[in-house]
Amino acid sequence: SQQGEEDPQALSIQEGENATMNCSYKTSINNLQWYRQNSGRGLVHLILIRSNEREKHSGRLRVTLDTSKKSSSLLITASRAADTASYFCAANAGGTSYGKLTFGQGTILTVHP
Amino acid sequence: DTGVSQDPRHKITKRGQNVTFRCDPISEHNRLYWYRQTLGQGPEFLTYFQNEAQLEKSRLLSDRFSAERPKGSFSTLEIQRTEQGDSAMYLCASSTSLAGGYSYNEQFFGPGTRLTVL
Numbered sequence: 001s002q003q004g005e006e007d008p009q010a011l012s013i014q015e016g017e018n019a020t021m022n023c024s025y026k027t028s029i030n031n032l033q034w035y036r037q038n039s040g041r042g043l044v045h046l047i048l049i050r051s052n053e054r055e056k057h058s059g060r061l062r063v064t065l066d067t068s069k070k071s072s073s074l075l076i077t078a079s080r081a082a083d084t085a086s087y088f089c090a091a092n093a094g095g096t097s098y099g100k101l102t103f104g105q106g107t108i109l110t111v112h113p
Numbered sequence: 114d115t116g117v118s119q120d121p122r123h124k125i126t127k128r129g130q131n132v133t134f135r136c137d138p139i140s141e142h143n144r145l146y147w148y149r150q151t152l153g154q155g156p157e158f159l160t161y162f163q164n165e166a167q168l169e170k171s172r173l174l175s176d177r178f179s180a181e182r183p184k185g186s187f188s189t190l191e192i193q194r195t196e197q198g199d200s201a202m203y204l205c206a207s208s209t210s211l212a213g214g215y216s217y218n219e220q221f222f223g224p225g226t227r228l229t230v231l
Contacts, residue, residue: 030217031217033219033220035222041224042204042222042223042224042225043156043204043206043222044222045219045220045221045222048218048219088155088156090155092217094217097169099144099146099161099208099217099220100146100158100161100169101146101148101156101158101220102158103148103155103156103157104155105153105154105155106154106155
């Protein structure tokens with residue numbers, strides 16, 4: 001079963017705007033990861049945030065993690081048409097879960113030129 | 114190309130036939146994962162290997178499914194007596210392990226094998 005939910009399910013913005021996607025998960029985690037998937041293509045890892053971190057940056061990406069609320073958000077700043085894709089959060093419970101990822105249902109982001 | 118590769122990329126089969134997929138992970142990665150993704154959903158975990166040992170299997174993996182990683186390098190996923198509900202994208206991923214064993218890195222995914230069962 002899916003770990004949690006992502007919000008919104010779909011997001012449509014203009015190029016240059018910021019895009020924020022939220023993710024909730026159900027169990028304790030070792031880390032939380034965000035992935036991008038372009039139409040018909042494989043998953044590409046974007047960023048990983050560990051359970052003892054609260055915020056992480058990578059280029060135009062900013063991820064926050066609130067373990068007390070079991071939630072994370074991904075912010076893409078100054079979006080580009082090439083950012084159009086599905087974005088998934090994936091929770092890694094660690095320990096005896098052996099590193100398996102439990103994915104959300106994803107947010108479909110469309111960036112209009 | 115030193116990424117994760119999967120073969121075939123597409124497979125069309127008739128209900129009741131057996132199919133086998135192959136995954137070649139990134140060479141230095143000791144962990145290998147199989148996931149299944151249906152349209153409009155996120156990937157769902159199927160099974161996991163550390164080296165040649167299969168350490169976890171999802172309840173999604175019925176007894177018609179079997180996975181192997183005989184020498185700790187490539188892996189195969191076989192589905193016997195396929196059903197229409199098996200139609201999905203089958204994704205393979207690999208990762209390294211850090212010292213200490215319980216810290217997990219990002220996973221690198223292959224392009225997937227799209228299975229269509231008629």
